Every structure is written in C-alpha cells, then in structure tokens.
Amino acid sequence: MYIDWNSHRFSGGVLALDLANTVIFRQTPERAQDRFANSMEVARFASAAANFRSGEWGHIEFSPPQSLTEHSTLIELREAINKLFRTAVLEERFKARHLSNFLQLASGAIGGDENEQDLTLPPFARHRELSLSAGAVLSALNLLDPGKLSRIKICPNCHWLYLDESRNRSRRWCDMTVCGNRAKAKRHYDRKGREHGQ
Numbered sequence: 001m002y003i004d005w006n007s008h009r010f011s012g013g014v015l016a017l018d019l020a021n022t023v024i025f026r027q028t029p030e031r032a033q034d035r036f037a038n039s040m041e042v043a044r045f046a047s048a049a050a051n052f053r054s055g056e057w058g059h060i061e062f063s064p065p066q067s068l069t070e071h072s073t074l075i076e077l078r079e080a081i082n083k084l085f086r087t088a089v090l091e092e093r094f095k096a097r098h099l100s101n102f103l104q105l106a107s108g109a110i111g112g113d114e115n116e117q118d119l120t121l122p123p124f125a126r127h128r129e130l131s132l133s134a135g136a137v138l139s140a141l142n143l144l145d146p147g148k149l150s151r152i153k154i155c156p157n158c159h160w161l162y163l164d165e166s167r168n169r170s171r172r173w174c175d176m177t178v179c180g181n182r183a184k185a186k187r188h189y190d191r192k193g194r195e196h197g198q
C-alpha cells in the first residue's frame with residue numbers, strides 16, 4: 001500500500017524536519033515505523049516535498065537516491081538530523097557527537113557531487129533540481145541559526161519535530177487538525193471517565 005504523502009506528513013515546516021518525521025512513533029520503539037522501509041516511498045516523498053516545501057525552496061525538484069549507497073546515506077542523514085535537533089529541543093544544546101555525526105554525513109552526502117549542484121542555502125538560491133540528501137543538508141544547516149533553532153518544537157501527541165513560525169510562538173501541535181483534535185478528544189473522554197467514576 002502506498003503512503004499518502006499529504007500535508008499532514010509535511011507538518012515539520014522545513015524539509016529537514018519532514019524527513020526526520022518519516023519515522024513515526026519514534027518514542028515507542030516497538031511501534032515505530034519507517035515510512036521509507038519501501039524505498040519507492042522515498043521517490044514519492046521527494047516529489048511531494050517539492051510541492052509542500054515550495055515556501056522554503058521556491059520552484060524545485062528533489063531527486064531521490066540513485067543507488068543503494070545513496071539510499072543508506074539519506075537514511076543515516078535522516079537519523080543524524082533527528083538526533084541533533086531532538087536533543088537540541090529537549091536539552092537546549094547540541095551534543096558534540098550528534099553535531100559531528102551530522103557534519104560528517106553532510107560532507108559525505110555533498111562531497112562526492114560531480115555535478116556541482118547549487119548549494120546556496122534556501123531561500124536565496126534559485127535551485128532547479130537538487131538531490132534529496134543535499135536538500136536535507138541545506139535545510140538542516142539553516143536550522144543551526146539560533147533564531148530558527150529556538151522555534152523547533154516536539155509535538156506532545158505524535159513526537160514529530162516541527163518549526164513553529166507563528167508570530168508569538170504559540171503553535172502547540174505539529175498539526176492542529178490531527179494531533180490537536182486527538183488530544184482534545186482524549187481530554188474529553190478522560191473527563192467523561194472521571195464523571196462516571198471509572
């Protein structure tokens with residue numbers, strides 16, 4: 001069955017965080033699911049990302065990994081991005097080994113590029129096409145800016161990472177229509193349960 005790469009799955013707000021969120025239920029390892037377990041989904045994610053992330057990138061196409069090696073690099077990069085920013089939110093700091101791991105993988109992902117892609121950081125570049133890995137690296141580098149970093153949050157319902165770009169930093173959920181409503185429904189049932197002495 002194909003994954004529906006809809007707007008909810010791009011609640012991260014920037015490519016790097018959307019990529020990290022392609023593993024769901026990370027907080028409960030026995031339930032965790034990797035949406036990229038079927039490698040065809042990576043290509044489908046890449047084409048949906050060009051659409052949902054046009055605010056970050058302008059008009060662009062992301063090319064998915066072209067080989068198994070590139071696929072593994074992307075997965076390693078995704079995990080490094082997740083660890084780096086999740087720890088930054090939870091502990092308000094970067095850990096040396098997380099940053100080092102990210103930078104090494106970033107270097108590997110762009111260092112072998114013989115096509116000389118335009119690696120200007122968004123939103124100022126005029127990219128036409130970029131490998132998904134290079135896009136993830138550039139998007140993550142932008143998040144190192146303290147102004148952005150301080151806006152990264154973890155959804156209390158699904159534990160996805162997202163960038164809160166609201167003016168007063170008031171966004172509480174990755175997606176109000178999904179996680180916000182689920183939490184509201186849960187509070188409702190919990191209250192009902194107490195009223196009935198359960």
Ligand SMILES: [Zn+2]
Binds near residue numbers: 156157158159179
């Ligand atoms: Zn959520």
